Amino acid sequence: EAGVTQSPTHLIKTRGQQATLRCSPISGHTSVYWYQQALGLGLQFLLWYDEGEERNRGNFPPRFSGRQFPNYSSELNVNALELEDSALYLCASSRGDGTYGYTFGSGTRLTVV
Amino acid sequence: ELKVEQNPLFLSMQEGKNYTIYCNYSTTSDRLYWYRQDPGKSLESLFVLLSNGAVKQEGRLMASLDTKARLSTLHITAAVHDLSATYFCAGGSAGGTSYGKLTFGQGTILTVHP
Numbered sequence: 001e002a003g004v005t006q007s008p009t010h011l012i013k014t015r016g017q018q019a020t021l022r023c024s025p026i027s028g029h030t031s032v033y034w035y036q037q038a039l040g041l042g043l044q045f046l047l048w049y050d051e052g053e054e055r056n057r058g059n060f061p062p063r064f065s066g067r068q069f070p071n072y073s074s075e076l077n078v079n080a081l082e083l084e085d086s087a088l089y090l091c092a093s094s095r096g097d098g099t100y101g102y103t104f105g106s107g108t109r110l111t112v113v
Numbered sequence: 114e115l116k117v118e119q120n121p122l123f124l125s126m127q128e129g130k131n132y133t134i135y136c137n138y139s140t141t142s143d144r145l146y147w148y149r150q151d152p153g154k155s156l157e158s159l160f161v162l163l164s165n166g167a168v169k170q171e172g173r174l175m176a177s178l179d180t181k182a183r184l185s186t187l188h189i190t191a192a193v194h195d196l197s198a199t200y201f202c203a204g205g206s207a208g209g210t211s212y213g214k215l216t217f218g219q220g221t222i223l224t225v226h227p
Contacts, residue, residue, distance in 0.1 A: 031213070033213070033214070033215075035215075042217055042218075042219055042220065043201065043203075043215075043217040043220075044217075045214040045215060045216070048213045048214060050213075055212070055213055056210075056211075056212055056213045056214055058214065090155060090156065092156075097213045098205060098213060098215075099144060099163070099205075099207070100161060100163075101146070101158055101161045102146070102158070103158065104148075104155045104156040104157075104158075105155060106154070106155045107155055
């Protein structure tokens with residue numbers, strides 16, 4: 001069974017640009033979650049999508065947005081990039097609300113210069 | 114809002130020794146998760162604890178949950194070098210503003226020495 005796949009693995013952007021990160025969940029999982037792991041800030045919840053709808057959102061500005069497609073894959077968009085957006089962005093998937101566990105992808109390393 | 118604190122944050126162990134990582138959380142949490150992360154890698158799920166008194170074991174690792182004390186522990190038995198990694202606990206909730214999201218502890222960096 002294929003795991004959670006994320007692309008690209010690495011992304012380098014200039015301050016002010018937009019970044020798009022993609023995630024494909026495990027087959028059968030309808031929920032996708034996005035987390036940011038920034039140096040010194042730990043792992044922070046960004047967004048949860050289930051059945052195409054945004055179910056919950058973390059304490060991030062509106063320039064962090066995303067969507068979930070009918071095939072349950074998801075993309076995270078970060079507009080007006082700032083240097084402090086440099087981080088590892090992890091996607092996770094689960095059946096339902098994750099009660100029985102979440103499976104994480106390998107992440108996208110975003111570097112803003 | 115749920116807050117999760119781990120201690121210790123750094124743990125240097127000798128091979129063969131036992132130790133425990135503690136995870137305290139601030140408010141009611143319906144579920145508690147433990148993850149392992151190797152440098153530059155993603156999170157590997159270790160345990161899912163869903164009820165008071167839950168105890169799960171896998172190899173040299175054993176996790177438990179005490180919801181009354183708002184405490185989970187990860188016990189390491191007879192440590193080996195392969196266990197060197199960062200360990201995270203995370204709390205979840207079945208409802209409210211924390212529904213569906215994981216709130217992570219700071220992580221414990223474990224190094225096992227010969």
